[in-house]
Amino acid sequence: MMAPNVTALAYEDIADVATYFSQQTRKPDEQKDESRVAEGQSLFYSRMPSCAVCHTAGSRRGMPMRGMMGGGMMGGGMGGMMGPGTANVPNLEGQRAAYIVDQLNRFASGERQGTVMNRMAASLDDANRQAIAEFLSSTP
């Protein structure tokens, strides 16, 4: 859906749009099921590799993807605009649970192609995806 919307943007426009969005604050979804949130939190940090190695959540920052994403795995090209070593990894905090579940389902089915997320998502079952999504969406 996004391709036709972004092809007309110049690099400076993309940078401006990115800056604008990076300054917005997200409102966490209302927390619904405490035990599912706790389960999601545990899944988010305890899986191998931990989701938090790449993504950040709450006050516990993920490790920056130096080397791995900046140069090697994703190639030099994608790191270019943001500088080498900067994580090109989406921030999932406060993201809507429904959106996260939808993206994980799309990664798992291959409908959305990512660099690393297809196999990550495929290793989660439906209940795992829902729990992780509820944890992330309740993280300010």
Ligand code: HEC
């Ligand atoms: C090795 C780094 C890495 C790990 C580990 C990782 N991710 Fe990701 N994730 C990414 C990258 C990079 C993207 C952007 C899409 C892509 O390139 O695959 C992404 C995208 C996503 C998205 C889509 C976000 C959006 O805005 O569309 C979700 C949701 C997500 N990851 C959840 C998870 C969960 C849950 C786990 C743990 C099971 C996890 N990720 C583990 C790197 C990682």
